[in-house]
């Protein structure tokens with residue numbers, strides 16, 4: 001078996017500033033620390049750690065994400081430093097052109113924006129929570145079929161938009 005080639009900084013520089021989906025709460029709800037991560041340093045740069053089972057973790061959207069880049073790139077936790085999404089790997093391996101990967105990123109970001117827009121229109125405005133928690137909170141609200149027809153329709157649109165987003169994430173980023 002051949003040794004996998006680590007993703008190069010060049011590939012990261014090509015794709016990641018246009019994406020951010022692994023830092024902004026769309027792909028992941030939280031990030032667990034690993035042995036060797038400096039919890040003190042991470043707290044000092046603004047990450048709020050919480051206990052998740054036997055590990056410490058921080059929630060996403062990450063407080064160190066500036067909308068395009070990681071503010072603590074050199075000191076980022078190990079889980080972040082070793083994560084490579086499917087698109088990165090495929091571009092690195094020459095299986096996909098960067099231009100196509102960028103189109104897929106743009107498509108997925110549009111879909112994530114659509115989901116966020118629907119969540120806000122349904123009253124969820126907590127931008128500090130990851131998308132999965134926000135969707136769960138809205139879905140847990142009982143549906144009043146006698147309510148505003150537009151709201152009932154938006155709930156249906158939200159379900160479809162989330163299903164489409166999950167499909168894109170599974171297909172392009174998690175495999």
Ligand code: SF4
Nearest residue numbers: 015016019020022085
């Ligand atoms: S999901 Fe992939 S392309 Fe997007 S920022 Fe993360 S590593 Fe980069």
Ligand code: SF4
Nearest residue numbers: 023062064065070080
């Ligand atoms: S520490 Fe950096 S790489 Fe890790 S989730 Fe936050 S912004 Fe992303």
